[in-house]
Amino acid sequence: MTQPIDLYYWPTPNGGKVSIMLEETETPYNLIPVDITAGDQFKPDFLAISPNNKMPAIIDPQGIEGQPLSLFESGAILLYLADKTGQFIPKQPRDRYSVIQWLMFQMGGVGPMLGQTHHFRQYAPEKIPYAIDRYTNEATRLYRVLDKQLSQVEYVAGDYSIADIAIFPWIVPHEKQGQNLADYPNLQRWFDAINQRPAVQRGLALLSEKRVSNMDEKAREALFGSRQLDQR
CATH class of the missing domain: 1.20.1050.10 (Glutathione S-transferase Yfyf (Class Pi); Chain A, domain 2)
Incomplete structure (x- = not known):
């Protein structure tokens, strides 16, 4: 039985890359919001998956040789999903x-x-x-x-x-x-x-209501302020 991939996500261009890929490949996934405007990216549980405190990240319970695999960096995730599903990357x-x-x-x-x-x-x-x-x-x-x-x-x-x-x-x-x-x-x-493409539309629709339009000081501090420099 295929277990869904955990997708740690927020509606940004980098997040959208992975949500689109999951939708295009019809890969089951659990959506786990990481509110980067509230500082969720600095929580210890998330840093254990993504030490660069950036989303997206994934955990595949049935990763390499059936063992769980966690990945951060959207490009690496796209390569992994392409190889896992055999889609959207040529073999030649x-x-x-x-x-x-x-x-x-x-x-x-x-x-x-x-x-x-x-x-x-x-x-x-x-x-x-x-x-x-x-x-x-x-x-x-x-x-x-x-x-x-x-x-x-x-x-x-x-x-x-x-x-x-x-x-x-x-x-x-x-x-x-x-x-x-x-x-x-x-x-x-x-x-x-x-x-x-319907899969693209579905991927970009995830949490679209949360997309930042007017940034308050709390969000600005989480995204661009001194919290980025805190020792973790």
């Missing part, structure tokens, strides 16, 4: 590494840079023109990279894969990054196609 090595390189593009570029764009455009307590320009320009550059790639292929690495699943949730809030998808016709076509 050349194609597999094409998917992995675009997954790493998301992990090393799209996520960190667009995250900083969100921070300085929306959440920073003071408007710093240099930072806003720096990260908005980098967002533009990354969008252009994706648009060029998508002028040659239907999906980022050819067929629909974990690379697309990783990138898509970060493109959803494009307006907050100072971007207009009409400026990127190939990216717009890709975005619209993925946005219509």
Whole structure:
């Protein structure tokens, strides 16, 4: 009997990557909210699973060789679920590494840079023109990279894969990054196609009512304040 995976989750782009993958692969899971605006990410039980105090994280009771496996880092989780289910990653090595390189593009570029764009455009307590320009320009550059790639292929690495699943949730809030998808016709076509997938819609709907719009001081302290530096 298949036991459901425990998904430690909050409705952010990184959280959305894993919820979409679980929905796409029809993998049973238990949803365990980790309210990062209230500081749940600093609780000892969660840190035992995710020592970097970031979500998402998973525990698979039937992990490697039937033994429980816990994982943090959304990219690692996507790779694990792709291998576990045999879906959304090619078996042929050349194609597999094409998917992995675009997954790493998301992990090393799209996520960190667009995250900083969100921070300085929306959440920073003071408007710093240099930072806003720096990260908005980098967002533009990354969008252009994706648009060029998508002028040659239907999906980022050819067929629909974990690379697309990783990138898509970060493109959803494009307006907050100072971007207009009409400026990127190939990216717009890709975005619209993925946005219509029922599993994507279900994955992004999880706890959507909890998504932060106006951040209070308690949430700001939990996400960006000195609590990040506390010894644990």
